[in-house]
Amino acid sequence: MRRMPSQSSIRNHLLRTLQPSDFEMLGPQLELVDLPSQKNLHFLNEPIRSVYFPEAGLASIVSILNNGQRIEAGVTGREGIVGIPVLLGAEAMPMECFVQIPGAAWRLDASALRDVIRKSPTAHVQCLRYVMALFVQIAQTAVCNGTHTLLERLARWLLMAHDRSDGDQILLTQESIAAMLGVRRAGVTVAAGSLQKAGLIAYGKGSITIVNRPALEETACECYGVVRAQFDALLGSRIG
Numbered sequence: 408m409r410r411m412p413s414q415s416s417i418r419n420h421l422l423r424t425l426q427p428s429d430f431e432m433l434g435p436q437l438e439l440v441d442l443p444s445q446k447n448l449h450f451l452n453e454p455i456r457s458v459y460f461p462e463a464g465l466a467s468i469v470s471i472l473n474n475g476q477r478i479e480a481g482v483t484g485r486e487g488i489v490g491i492p493v494l495l496g497a498e499a500m501p502m503e504c505f506v507q508i509p510g511a512a513w514r515l516d517a518s519a520l521r522d523v524i525r526k527s528p529t530a531h532v533q534c535l536r537y538v539m540a541l542f543v544q545i546a547q548t549a550v551c552n553g554t555h556t557l558l559e560r561l562a563r564w565l566l567m568a569h570d571r572s573d574g575d576q577i578l579l580t581q582e583s584i585a586a587m588l589g590v591r592r593a594g595v596t597v598a599a600g601s602l603q604k605a606g607l608i609a610y611g612k613g614s615i616t617i618v619n620r621p622a623l624e625e626t627a628c629e630c631y632g633v634v635r636a637q638f639d640a641l642l643g644s645r646i647g
Contacts, residue, residue, distance in 0.1 A: 411435045412513075419460040419513060420486045420642060421537055429530040432523045437513040442466070444578075446506045448489045454498045457514050458490030464510020465571045467587060468545075469503050479587035481545040482507070484571025486638060487537045493517045494524065494534045507587070508568060508578055536641045543637040551630040552589065558598045560588055562627035565608065565615065570635075575617045581610070602626070 411434040417423050422430065422437075442448075442464045449455045451471055459466070465484045469477040480502065483489050489512070492500045524531040551560055564584065568577050581599060585592040599615070602608045607623045609616045617623060624631070 412437060412439070417460075417513070418462045418485050421488055421533065422460050422513065424643065425533060426527075426529050429523065429527045429533075432527070432530075433515060433519065436519045437515055440512060440514045442506045442510045442512050444506055444509045448504045448506065449500075451503050452499050452501055455490050455493055455500075455517050458488055458493055458517055458520050459512040459514055460488050461485045461510060461512040461571075463573055464506060464512070465508040465568055466504050467507040469505070469587070470501075471503060476589070477503070477586060478589040479548070481541055481548060482567055482571070483541070486571070486642060487541060488534065490517060490520075491538050491541065493520055494531075494538055507583065508572065540638045540641045544634045547630045547634050551628060555628040555630065557588070557590060557594050558601060558626065559628035561595060561598045562602065562607075562623050563631040564588065565602075565617065566620075566623060566627055566631050567634075569617050569620065577615045577617070578613060579615060580613055 414423060414425075414427065414430045414434065422433070425433070437460075439462070442459070442461065448459055448466055461484050463485060465482055466489050467479045468481040468483065469479050471477050483504075488494075489504050492498065524534060551563060561584065564587070565577070568579065569575070581595045582592050585595040588595070599608065599610055602623070603610060605622070607617075607619045607626065609618055
């Protein structure tokens, strides 16, 4: 059995806010693993064997079209868990999840998590509160993609990534952002150029740095605030 980490030392909000008795059931089975960029955490329609509680970095939940295009439906960072079908009694889902921004996570066998939520109503409820917050994020993303300008959507996405990053530099390319937003890279280049010209961000090869967050929040559409308020209310803590 692995050495049990201290609950107070864990950065993942979901693990840190479990009841101590619930964490004691999970703790000895947690394994800290690296999350390199582009690593798949679960695959399209394949059984989910492990769940991940990110400590740092960002994972994208994506829908895959028949032509192979991947479009992002939601993101998960240190506020939650990758592998929500396990919490809902499902074995798989018709989407994939992969690492967008590198980091680290606590890995746990899916069967171990099933055992704990079956035994502990408090652990189950806390996990379902995260599922609800993620559902709001995914639903609001659909609204955002069909309603708001690319500039607003880009600002929203950068704020979400910033919330889940250590520091102001986000290790991500414009190509990756364009793919996640379901737009051409040229559009992201124009929008990012506008944000940089206004002094909100600075970008270079493979990274974007947030320079003026308050102004970026003013540029983003209301979807960012709606989602963040739900996470704060349901999980009892700010994401960042």
